[in-house]
Amino acid sequence: MLNQDMVREATRLTRAGQLVEATALLQRMLQGGSAPAPTSRSGTQAPLARLEPPTIDAKADVVEQRESRPTPPSAVQGRKRNSSLDGMRKFSGLGVQGPIGRAPPSTSDIAPEGTQFIAGTFSNAAGSRTYKLFIPSRPQGKQLPLIVMLHGCTQSPDDFAAGTRMNFMAEERNCFVVYPEQPSGANQSKCWNWFRTGDQRRGGGEPSMIAGITRQVMRDHAIDPKRVYVAGLSAGGAAAAIMGATYPDLYAAVGVHSGLACGAASDLPSAFAAMRQGG
Template sequence: MLNRNRVQEATRLTRAGKLVEATALLQRMLQGESAAEPFARTGPPAPARPEPPTIEVKADVIGEKERHQTTRAASAQPRARPAPFDNMREFAGLGLRGPMLRAPPSSSDIAPDGTQFIAGTFGNAAGVRGYKLFVPSRYRREPLPLVVMLHGCTQSADDFAAGTRMNFLAEERKCFVVYPEQPSGANQSKCWNWFRGGDQQRDGGEPSLIAGITRQIMRDYPVDPKRVYVAGMSAGGAAAAIMAATHPDLYAAVGIHSGLVCGAASDLPSALVAMRQGARSTLSHGGPQVPTIVFHGDRDTTVHPNNGDRIAEQAGNASDLKAKVIAGKVPHGHAYTRTILIDVSGRAVSEHWNVHGAGHAWSGGSPAGTYTDPSGPDATREMLRFFLEQSLPT
């Protein structure tokens, strides 16, 4: 009864716009704390600044069997407990924590010399959003792939580009990259509002804005319409999952890092429960399943690692898939388990990278951006590799 009363009170506070109070109340409930206990003020230390490592060439295939057998074995593995963090500040909205204010990344950390990073805007009945577009130096007006990158809470296009280094990989592989930006006016902490029902639909809310930005770039530049992809981190990862579920005709593949499955929540209280405990239910949108690559750290205390499992399960929701499980390790970094689901044609329709010992941070990212872990496998390189193996059917 006490928990039910707290949820009702948190819902009332949310409707009144008191997100900080609602978040604190629900987190105390989920952590089993008394109402008088203060909000813990913890977070990860700033990492060292090594170059993002590459994945070790040698990896062991530890099993190739029917997918239901592999799923049972994976679900039985214990979750590691996270270590405490420090030197962070809390921010409102979803009980997330962000880094103290820091200098913005330099231009050399955002994009290679000789390339373009162009600011633009898009608007429709749902509002107006800015974006940044990366154009590779070797672009000669031929059709190129497009990657849509959705940042996490408190981040910006510049920060997300610097942390993921997606522009540097896109320069190598010759791709456009667009970074829609969520303003603080839409969410106090610049989170994409993935937990609101109105922002989980195809023709309204934030999905219509993100799709509108995507289509605007496709009109303004010769994008290959069969090779358009969407990826995101944290709240951006949850938004990317929504884009894949609502626009399977637009995106050929989706990358979700430390995010949640579409339909994981319908309001702030259910969002906090899904983040803390893992999503229990999903929306069914029907239509074709979009190929999906998932990265999640098994010590993520912001978005429970079970959420990565739920995404992978939904992406592999077919009876004729086989699973290949590969164990590997980054030199002097994190170990990982990579589960690949393969259809009858031999095509990989899903990859799930479970990064052991990693928290809520972009795996293999650069410390020039926030929420990065240089010790993990390179999520940017692996996502782009997976994307370019996929295309929409004719």
């Protein structure tokens, strides 16, 4: 079961900007550890200025610097008062589509030739989520492992698949991989809402939809129920920790990455290769 004290402390650490500490605490929870007493350098806890959780993942895009040109006075006078905020609302770092954004990954970076990467949808009383499913080229009619990959903030299944190269490892080792997608309508930055009480319990909220996607893939394909794993990066890592705690009967192992170190996403396939060899 979830240790609510540890979840609350992880939420506090995240909002205070201590992301590494928050991820380590969630990993300790999965291992059955206890929460440490909250500490503060000044002896008093800093007030939480934001009601919404911060974006855990961020990616800076290099853009070409262009020489600015003076704007005619008539154009300035014709603008509405709040027009200066339009560019900020459209900035890709806020998780909304805008003119400055990441180029979509190429097909060759997402999955190897001869395999399938198909879209699906799952719905239940909590809502609906789309997902992408990787199907290896040689299922051979036997039950295979399934890895559930939970992306980080501002990402999509295609981004996560290309960044981790998980589909290439899955083809090599003959595994299915499913990538549930968090839409911007559920969280402006596409973060999984692991910090909300309603999304921390079995049978409700986002955990029920992620578990439902997992079971739907298991029903539609030849999946070994003893080799179903869940992993996540950053906010997706926190959600993966919750899935492991609330559905221990469904997932054999959990992989959590803070995503703060360079190359962290690329470490996920090697971790699951070890799990598969051991399973």
